[in-house]
Every structure is written in structure tokens, then in C-alpha cells.
Amino acid sequence: MLDRIVDDFDDNPAAMTYFYDLFRRIYCQGEPVERKGMQVGTTCIHAPEELIYAFGANPVRLCNGSYHYDQIGADFMPAKSCSLVKATLGMLSSENVIPKVGKLDLIVNPTTCDQKKKASAMMSAMGYAVYNLELPPAKESEAARVYWQRSVREFTNQLRIVTGKKLTKKNLMAAMAKTSRAQVAFRTLHNFRRVAPSLILGKDAFLVTNAYFFDDIERWTASVEALNIELAQREKDGFCAAQKKAPRILFTGSPPIFPNLKLPLVIEEAGGVVVVDETCSANRMLYDMTSVDEWLVNDMVDSLADKYLKPCTCPIFTNNDDRIRRLLDLAKSFAVDGIVYQTFAGCQVYEMEQRSVADALNKAGFCMLAVETDYSPDDMGQLTTRIEAFLESIKSRKRKAA
Numbered sequence: 476m477l478d479r480i481v482d483d484f485d486d487n488p489a490a491m492t493y494f495y496d497l498f499r500r501i502y503c504q505g506e507p508v509e510r511k512g513m514q515v516g517t518t519c520i521h522a523p524e525e526l527i528y529a530f531g532a533n534p535v536r537l538c539n540g541s542y543h544y545d546q547i548g549a550d551f552m553p554a555k556s557c558s559l560v561k562a563t564l565g566m567l568s569s570e571n572v573i574p575k576v577g578k579l580d581l582i583v584n585p586t587t588c589d590q591k592k593k594a595s596a597m598m599s600a601m602g603y604a605v606y607n608l609e610l611p612p613a614k615e616s617e618a619a620r621v622y623w624q625r626s627v628r629e630f631t632n633q634l635r636i637v638t639g640k641k642l643t644k645k646n647l648m649a650a651m652a653k654t655s656r657a658q659v660a661f662r663t664l665h666n667f668r669r670v671a672p673s674l675i676l677g678k679d680a681f682l683v684t685n686a687y688f689f690d691d692i693e694r695w696t697a698s699v700e701a702l703n704i705e706l707a708q709r710e711k712d713g714f715c716a717a718q719k720k721a722p723r724i725l726f727t728g729s730p731p732i733f734p735n736l737k738l739p740l741v742i743e744e745a746g747g748v749v750v751v752d753e754t755c756s757a758n759r760m761l762y763d764m765t766s767v768d769e770w771l772v773n774d775m776v777d778s779l780a781d782k783y784l785k786p787c788t789c790p791i792f793t794n795n796d797d798r799i800r801r802l803l804d805l806a807k808s809f810a811v812d813g814i815v816y817q818t819f820a821g822c823q824v825y826e827m828e829q830r831s832v833a834d835a836l837n838k839a840g841f842c843m844l845a846v847e848t849d850y851s852p853d854d855m856g857q858l859t860t861r862i863e864a865f866l867e868s869i870k871s872r873k874r875k876a877a
């Protein structure tokens with residue numbers, strides 16, 4: 476996958492070399508990830524990483540995109556589980572875990588979809604210390620907000636026990652500054668992707684955000700800042716990373732996670748360009764920022780809790796109108812020509828929400844292609860045929876409109 480991402484395209488940004496080398500070292504050569512302090516595994520974006528950093532530990536997102544680990548997970552997981560959960564548990568049950576982040580001192584498992592909830596007991600049975608971070612099933616009501624704020628405060632207490640450290644205003648502010656700088660870098664990159672013709676391809680943008688799962692946050696931020704400087708230069712030079720008329724695609728649904736970047740890659744190999752996404756391995760993970768009212772520790776923790784609940788557009792929540800609003804906003808502001816909606820086989824929440832999303836997008840004049848897939852490479856041919864037909868239909872619509 477990495478060879479295809481790097482070698483099958485001309486004009487990769489020079490600043491992407493950091494990320495290509497990182498994935499080659501960590502995933503292909505099995506080098507350990509260099510980070511100091513305790514490691515806290517997280518299984519979803521709802522685990523507040525600022526708190527983990529504030530206690531001197533490192534968050535590492537365990538969501539995994541490997542077909543190898545998916546097959547290991549398939550040996551003991553129900554056949555209908557989604558690839559993401561199978562691969563994550565397959566990885567955790569293996570002896571040589573890649574990426575090599577070292578011993579996990581704790582795994583935080585937000586109680587999101589049913590498969591994640593039930594994965595908790597399986598991870599405990601493997602010998603991991605697992606903390607269930609209880610998430611409400613809805614996010615609009617005040618009761619849900621209060622429930623979640625209490626869960627996050629209890630999580631803080633758990634981190635205090637595990638790390639033996641105290642939460643102070645100073646260390647929490649430092650942790651929030653770290654993640655804010657990373658988010659500013661991400662937002663700058665995100666905004667460069669509005670430019671038409673595109674300055675960077677989606678396969679590279681996904682690799683950058685996937686690196687955030689395990690890389691040292693300061694190294695990651697500095698590398699994204701360097702990439703942004705190069706993109707600013709590309710914009711000045713009128714550089715085109717894709718053909719001027721390449722259909723612009725918004726990618727949503729089950730998250731693309733390295734090495735399973737097959738669908739974004741198929742889109743770009745077929746002549747489209749993924750200009751923006753609404754997924755929890757990229758945009759949904761990094762876009763929304765914390766807004767603090769009072770700079771007192773308890774209020775800061777509550778503000779963090781709000782950030783991890785209110786703006787989240789994951790379909791595990793009931794009444795998910797925010798997701799449709801967000802998709803429409805992204806589709807319009809990034810001038811997209813079509814939407815590709817990925818659902819992993821076995822993921823009911825994305826599958827069930829697909830129809831209402833398609834209806835809303837179609838009503839607004841956007842066409843959407845829904846694709847059910849998994850981590851197996853077997854459907855590559857079929858995916859390519861469907862994506863090529865979708866891109867062709869977009870082109871012919873544009874020709875007719877012109």
C-alpha cells in the first residue's frame with residue numbers, strides 16, 4: 476500500500492517524505508515508536524487526549540486498518556463484526572504488535588457502538604487494563620451533557636490512579652496548547668484543500684492524519700507545518716496535484732486507516748481527487764477545538780468534555796442531524812462534485828444512516844456513491860469498476876451542465 480501511495484504518483488510534496496519514512500520505519504521495518512512516558516491506548520476519538528497528555532502519558536489510537544490483523548481477529552470474533560474492530564482486537568491479541576508503541580498501561584474504551592462496547596471484555600480477557608469511558612447514546616440533551624461531563628471527570632480520576640500524578644491547571648493548559656497547535660496545523664492543511672485545482676491528494680492527507688494516531692505530537696505538528704509551507708508555495712506557483720477537471724470528492728463513512736486506504740486510493744488512481752472528508756480518522760478527529768469559559772481546572776475539564784461530545788458527528792448518536800449539516804457544509808464549501816460513502820461490512824450504524832444522508836445530499840443536488848467493503852484486497856477490481864463508473868457519471872453531468 477505504501478509503495479502505491481508513494482510510487483504510483485508524480486509530484487508528491489517533498490514534505491510528505493517525513494510521513495512516508497515514518498510509515499516505512501514503523502509499519503514495514505517494525506521500528507519502535509519513540510515516545511517517553513506511559514502509553515494509554517484509545518479505541519475511539521471520544522477519549523480526551525488532552526487529559527492523557529496532562530498526566531504525562533501518551534495517547535495511542537488503537538483503531539487498526541491491517542488486513543493481517545483483521546484475519547487474526549476473525550479467528551475469535553463473530554463473522555459479522557466490522558473489520559476495524561476485528562483488526563484492532565487481532566492486533567492486541569498478537570505478540571508483535573505493529574505499531575510498536577511499547578507496553579500499554581491502560582486502554583480507554585469509550586462505550587460507543589455495540590461492537591466497541593463488547594470488545595471491552597475481550598481486551599480485558601487478553602490481560603489489558605481496560606477503562607470503559609461511558610458515553611451517552613444521544614448528545615443534544617442537557618442530561619446527556621451532564622452524564623458525559625461526569626464520565627470525563629471519573630476518567631480523570633482513573634488517570635490519576637494509573638499515573639500517580641496530579642492534574643493541575645498548568646499541566647492541563649500545556650496539554651491543551653499542544654493539541655491546539657496540532658489542530659491549527661491540521662486546519663491550515665484542511666483549508667489548503669479547498670483550493671482548486673488541488674494542491675495535495677487525499678491519499679497523502681489521510682496518511683498525515685493516520686500518523687497522528689501514534690506519532691509524537693510535537694514531531695507530527697512540526698511536520699504538518701512544514702507541509703503547509705510547501706502547499707502555500709504550491710498555491711503561489713499555481714501548481715496542480717491532479718488534473719484540472721478531476722472530479723472533487725468528499726469522503727465519508729467508516730474511517731480509512733492505514734494500510735486500508737484502498738478506497739481513497741482507487742478514487743485517485745481512477746482520476747478523482749479526495750478534497751475533504753468527514754471521517755473519524757481525519758477531519759472529525761482533529762477539526763473541532765475546545766472553548767474554555769473559565770480557566771479553572773474543573774471548568775477546563777468540563778469544556779474538554781463538551782468538545783468531545785457536542786460537535787461529534789459519529790452515527791452512533793441518535794438524532795444525528797449535525798452530520799447531515801456538516802456534510803452539506805463541506806460539500807458546498809469545498810465545491811465537491813460527488814460524495815463517496817464507505818461502510819465496513821458489519822457496521823450497522825453507518826449502514827443505517829446511509830439512506831438519510833444520501834437523501835439529504837441528493838436533495839441538495841449532490842450525487843453519492845455508497846460502497847460496502849472490508850479490509851480484504853479481493854474486491855479491488857469491483858471497487859475500481861464502480862468508482863470509474865461514478866467518476867464518469869460526474870464528468871458527463873458536468874459536461875451536460877456546461
Ligand code: SF4
Binds near residue numbers: 790
Ligand atoms: S466510527 Fe464513531 S464510534 Fe467508531 S471509532 Fe469512529 S468516532 Fe468512534
Ligand code: SF4
Binds near residue numbers: 729730
Ligand atoms: S466502523 Fe462501525 S462497527 Fe466498526 S467500530 Fe466504527 S462504528 Fe463500530
